[in-house]
Amino acid sequence: MSIINKITCSLLITSTLAFAHGDAAPQKVDTQGLPEIGYDVYTNPFSGNEKAIEVGKTAYNQNCARCHGLEGKSGGIAPDLRLLTDGDDEYFAGMVRAGVVRNDNVYMPPFPDDIIPNSALWAIYSYLETLPEED
Numbered sequence: 001m002s003i004i005n006k007i008t009c010s011l012l013i014t015s016t017l018a019f020a021h022g023d024a025a026p027q028k029v030d031t032q033g034l035p036e037i038g039y040d041v042y043t044n045p046f047s048g049n050e051k052a053i054e055v056g057k058t059a060y061n062q063n064c065a066r067c068h069g070l071e072g073k074s075g076g077i078a079p080d081l082r083l084l085t086d087g088d089d090e091y092f093a094g095m096v097r098a099g100v101v102r103n104d105n106v107y108m109p110p111f112p113d114d115i116i117p118n119s120a121l122w123a124i125y126s127y128l129e130t131l132p133e134e135d
């Protein structure tokens with residue numbers, strides 16, 4: 001391998017690593033196709049809505065799965081979100097907005113609405129509702 005090729009190669013590796021790391025940053029959710037939802041909504045307005053479930057799956061995979069696990073199978077790192085029940089809507093919304101910070105340790109980052117608009121928040125909940133509780 002020539003020296004130029006070696007340099008190009010290591011640059012590629014470095015930028016791939018940087019990308020992989022940057023991937024963990026919150027990603028704005030594309031909510032096209034979903035109506036806007038106000039702040040006065042405390043129960044999931046999208047239960048069973050196919051479009052919402054699709055948007056929610058993408059949003060979950062982009063922003064939640066790295067801790068809560070693919071398809072909600074957390075593997076013990078973070079709580080298993082498949083176990084949230086029907087009555088947990090308001091609690092769920094509150095947790096996503098506030099995150100979990102104790103003694104300056106960020107267990108879960110807060111997700112503001114410029115990253116996860118209300119419609120995306122309920123879309124994620126709609127997706128979680130579709131997951132079976134057992135493996």
Ligand code: HEC
Pocket residue numbers: 060063064065066067068077078079080081091092095096100107108109111116124
């Ligand atoms: C950096 C890791 C991380 C990310 C990313 C993350 N969470 Fe969490 N989440 C946690 C941890 C850890 C807890 C438990 C915190 C504690 O100790 O109380 C938690 C708790 C929760 C809870 C409360 C669960 C319960 O059973 O009480 C909900 C709801 C939740 N997360 C939803 C989400 C959603 C939705 C997303 C994506 C938008 C998300 N989280 C992204 C780590 C994360």
